Amino acid sequence: MAERILTSKDKRAFRAIGLMSGTSLDGIDVALIETDGENRVKRGPARTYEYEHAMRLRLEEALEFGKTLTDRSARMEALSAIELALTDRHAEVVRRFASEIGMEIGEIDVVGFHGQTVLHRPEKALTVQIGDGKRLSETLGRPVVWDMRARDMEIGGQGAPLVPAYHRALAANLPPELDARPVAFVNIGGISNITYIDGGAEPIAFDCGPGNALIDQWLQREAGVPYDQNGRIASEGGVIDDLAQRYLSSGFFLKRTPKSLDRFDFPVPMTEDGELSDVARTLCYVTAEAIARSRDHLPEAPKLWVIAGGGRRHPFIMSYLTEAVGEEADVILAEDCGFDGDAMEAEAWAYLAVRGLKGLPFTFPTTTGCREATSGGVISEPERRGD
Structure with missing residues (x-):
């Protein structure tokens, strides 16, 4: 991608990879789609890369620690080691995925990075996902959209669920x-x-x-x-x-x-x-x-x-x-x-990443309770280009 496109009027398809690590802690789901961030969706390959037992235990410990958090900034020191390991593991699986499907990293327009939720307390407007999108962007040399829930909570939303915008696109493509x-x-x-x-x-x-x-x-x-x-x-x-x-x-x-x-x-x-x-x-x-x-x-x-x-x-x-x-x-x-029930959430993060680039809404008053339809996510781009 030569430059980030920030206009919702651009109907070109972006090649996006979505990364999802869910509450089941079983592994990282990776999916590739091509989309304009609206109703145009072409689904590509998807894979799941399981966590080894030791990694799963570390994530369970992070979730236990997450119960003690009272603000987002408090996570940084205590969770920095697992956040680093989790981010690097995501970079590793993106490279592996690209290799397996015969794709160059440079062909990816954007990556949607969910990270791992360790705390979600909507009644306190508090949500914490570990995962360093800036580091992931620098490692892969590609733009990354991450921390997608925070903006919704800032305007009164629950911060979840975020997948409905993608479900609506899939509904438009039902047989x-x-x-x-x-x-x-x-x-x-x-x-x-x-x-x-x-x-x-x-x-x-x-x-x-x-x-x-x-x-x-x-x-x-x-x-x-x-x-x-x-x-x-x-x-x-x-x-x-x-x-x-x-x-x-x-x-x-x-x-x-x-x-x-x-x-x-x-x-x-x-x-x-x-x-x-x-x-x-x-x-x-x-x-x-x-x-x-x-x-x-x-x-x-x-x-x-x-x-x-x-x-x-x-x-x-x-x-x-x-x-x-x-x-x-x-x-x-x-x-x-004709959909993939294992890949749907990872596909959604790819889809939302494109919407984030274009400033299109992720959430709506009817999905999260936010005061108005809003986009979100932090957009990180590498300082150096290339693979």
Whole structure:
């Protein structure tokens, strides 16, 4: 890219890479798209690069430390080592990704860098993502857009979710036979979130409740396994009604939207709450029921639910969700629309990076509660050009 383009009237397609490290702490998702930052989206290759066990432990420690933060600047000294390691790991996977797909680093117009959220407290207008976008830009020699949540919070928003702008672009590209409105895009990551799209109106979006994080943390602590592969553990259990209602009676589900969650807002069950498989099965039910209850905050029940994120692979989450909403709507996987349910969030960060360059909005009053539609992100460009 010869120079940064700052006009929303420029309709050229930018080649953008998005980088996402989510609350599940499983690795870095990398995706390439070409987009004008509006409805023109051409999806490219995507990969996931898993964290080794030691890195995952360091990130878990960072999240624990994040609970103690009271302002964004306090993170710098205590988290500097892990921030450096995380940033360099992202640079490493970008280079690896580019090599694997036969692409030169210099062909990338912009990188969208999410970093790793270690604290999200919207009620205190406080969000912290570690990751040094300036260092990443210098290392790669490419422009990087990062720290994308802060501006939204400065004008009264929740700082999340940010993906709805991309969901709206995907909705505009649904296959005709699946283009039912209203449509809901649901991402089941560590936390679940929903985007509601109906015609040309601004999207409505909010966090639904716990996603994979509770199940993963429960199994890691009690059985030493990172997740419930193919639902094997949950298949041996049943729903514990009292435990399920303890979660579903949370005041969060009654809160008005927009609303967002931190990874630790719903505590992991206690060992004495039940057997391994019963608790796992119960948490699947809670995740699905929380998503289904999001209908209570929407103008109309969606006619189509498009499910992305790691939770779409869990057969019991999907079966409970389909049972809850299936009589009135179709519940399908992102892949059924020709999308990639693993790459959607990474693609979104690439898309948002282009919108950031062009000053187009990331968030809207109906998605985060910000006072007005706003763009965001810090734009870092390398002092030296080239690879």
